[in-house]
Amino acid sequence: MNEEKIIVCRCEDITLKEIRDLINDGYTTLEEIKRITRAVMGPCQGKTCGPIIAREISKITGKPIEEIYKPSIRPPFGGLFFKEIVGEKDEK
Amino acid sequence: MKNKASVVIIGGGITGVSIAFNLAKAGVKDVVLLEKKYLAYGATGRCGAGVRQQWGTKQNCILARESVKIFENIKDVLNVDIDIEFKQKGYLLLAFTEKEWNQFHKNVQLQNSLGINSKLLTPDEAKDIVPFLNTEKLLGAAYYEKDGHANPFLTTLAYAKAAENLGVEINKGVEVLDILVEYRKIKGIYTSHGFIETDKVVNAAGGWSQKIGKMVGVDLPVYSERHEILATEPVNEILGPMVMSFSYNIYCQQTPHGSFIMGYGPKEKVESLKSTWQFLETMAEKVTYLLPPTKNLRVVRQWAGYYNMSPDHQPIVSKCEEVEGFYLAIGFSGHGFMLAPAVGILMKDIILENELTWDVVLDIGRFKRNEIIKEPSVV
Numbered sequence: 081m082n083e084e085k086i087i088v089c090r091c092e093d094i095t096l097k098e099i100r101d102l103i104n105d106g107y108t109t110l111e112e113i114k115r116i117t118r119a120v121m122g123p124c125q126g127k128t129c130g131p132i133i134a135r136e137i138s139k140i141t142g143k144p145i146e147e148i149y150k151p152s153i154r155p156p157f158g159g160l161f162f163k164e165i166v167g168e169k170d171e172k
Numbered sequence: 173m174k175n176k177a178s179v180v181i182i183g184g185g186i187t188g189v190s191i192a193f194n195l196a197k198a199g200v201k202d203v204v205l206l207e208k209k210y211l212a213y214g215a216t217g218r219c220g221a222g223v224r225q226q227w228g229t230k231q232n233c234i235l236a237r238e239s240v241k242i243f244e245n246i247k248d249v250l251n252v253d254i255d256i257e258f259k260q261k262g263y264l265l266l267a268f269t270e271k272e273w274n275q276f277h278k279n280v281q282l283q284n285s286l287g288i289n290s291k292l293l294t295p296d297e298a299k300d301i302v303p304f305l306n307t308e309k310l311l312g313a314a315y316y317e318k319d320g321h322a323n324p325f326l327t328t329l330a331y332a333k334a335a336e337n338l339g340v341e342i343n344k345g346v347e348v349l350d351i352l353v354e355y356r357k358i359k360g361i362y363t364s365h366g367f368i369e370t371d372k373v374v375n376a377a378g379g380w381s382q383k384i385g386k387m388v389g390v391d392l393p394v395y396s397e398r399h400e401i402l403a404t405e406p407v408n409e410i411l412g413p414m415v416m417s418f419s420y421n422i423y424c425q426q427t428p429h430g431s432f433i434m435g436y437g438p439k440e441k442v443e444s445l446k447s448t449w450q451f452l453e454t455m456a457e458k459v460t461y462l463l464p465p466t467k468n469l470r471v472v473r474q475w476a477g478y479y480n481m482s483p484d485h486q487p488i489v490s491k492c493e494e495v496e497g498f499y500l501a502i503g504f505s506g507h508g509f510m511l512a513p514a515v516g517i518l519m520k521d522i523i524l525e526n527e528l529t530w531d532v533v534l535d536i537g538r539f540k541r542n543e544i545i546k547e548p549s550v551v
């Protein structure tokens with residue numbers, strides 16, 4: 081399969097090739113790849129792409145997956161609309 | 173990792189990489205940069221990354237103006253092919269109080285005298301720029317179309333690449349544990365990966381800079397303060413400028429990527445880096461009042477970072493008087509991203525004992541001499 085066509089992160093349209101290029105360039109942590117590409121930063125907070133990118137890093141660097149992938153899910157989980165937040169307050 | 177260096181820079185944020193690049197460009201060999209985590213782990217990677225020239229002191233105006241010239245030509249300056257996503261759609265600063273409005277008059281006059289062609293707007297003119305702005309109680313606004321935003325990670329990487337191309341050694345995942353000082357002179361640096369012999373150390377450790385000061389026995393006049401911030405999912409472009417109010421305490425912008433980024437200043441000093449529900453609630457109230465269509469935006473992430481505050485809210489870019497060979501680029505007080513291109517040049521001047529490229533007073537001695545003019549315009 082063509083790695084340029086495989087989308088790793090659906091929120092931000094990042095391909096497998098982009099990810100592999102970065103790892104080969106020395107960006108071998110999920111944190112760095114996330115900051116450069118915005119993968120893992122979309123509304124799904126990396127539920128899909130996080131593990132895939134971690135696996136790629138592991139394959140290329142030989143580091144165990146558990147060392148690479150420690151998801152830190154930032155609130156608000158799953159995404160909230162401002163109107164929901166403001167509305168919730170009004171009901172109190 | 174090298175075990176001997178001419179200069180060791182502590183901190184892989186925008187300040188550290190800019191200093192590294194400028195030293196190497198001036199021909200300094202064996203520059204080593206140490207970053208305990210990864211590049212842009214600190215405030216740089218957590219910031220709003222707004223770039224404004226509408227400041228209230230002459231020197232902040234000059235530093236910002238000169239930095240913008242560099243942002244505008246970054247590919248040529250750095251000679252690397254990284255797009256830092258620099259956009260110039262302006263900053264719209266809102267005045268809700270008489271005091272603020274008077275200050276804006278003074279600021280605009282000062283800025284104009286320095287070639288920053290900002291202008292004052294009536295509430296209706298502000299609405300021409302942001303049609304959905306709630307202008308209730310608004311007295312007026314200040315606007316400069318050349319202010320803007322850049323991507324902080326990519327800008328840091330671009331500087332780092334450029335520095336590496338010129339021979340700088342950048343070590344990620346290496347923590348500075350202690351600094352060896354003998355007879356008030358720097359002798360070397362102990363890291364998690366061994367000792368490096370050097371007689372020059374630059375403290376560019378942002379929110380951790382006080383700790384680095386302690387390693388050489390110096391109490392630095394800065395403190396760190398948590399600032400929270402959030403991002404929404406990307407939408408089509410609806411907001412050109414950064415919208416900012418000091419008295420209402422908010423900043424909000426849409427990045428070129430489409431997401432909105434916004435925050436406000438905390439009411440009390442907190443040292444933790446945890447984000448809070450209170451922030452999310454207050455932010456939601458503020459932003460939906462001022463910019464009503466934002467109620468349809470979905471928040472996807474919130475986080476926090478440190479402002480490293482100095483007594484006059486202007487950076488300290490200086491030699492340290494107590495310890496020979498110890499240099500400081502700290503205390504950016506929430507605006508160190510936009511000033512970093514100029515700060516790197518100034519630190520290069522200081523280390524090489526050149527005359528400063530610009531006529532600014534950022535040395536640490538200013539506090540003792542009582543020569544401080546506090547920056548009036550910070551969030």
Ligand SMILES: Cc1cc2nc3c(=O)[nH]c(=O)nc-3n(C[C@H](O)[C@H](O)[C@H](O)COP(=O)(O)OP(=O)(O)OC[C@H]3O[C@@H](n4cnc5c(N)ncnc54)[C@H](O)[C@@H]3O)c2cc1C
Binds near residue numbers: 209219476508
């Ligand atoms: C929420 C928020 C919004 C902001 N918005 C803006 C804005 O819109 N515009 C703007 O210009 N500025 C903004 N700022 C301020 C800006 O982020 C900072 O002034 C700037 O990034 C400082 O860069 P720095 O390189 O000096 O510090 P940092 O980016 O904090 O870098 C310091 C680095 O030092 C490393 N370090 C610390 N201790 C050690 C050690 N012992 N050994 C090795 N490494 C170490 C850290 O890991 C860190 O990476 C904002 C800041 C925050 C928190």
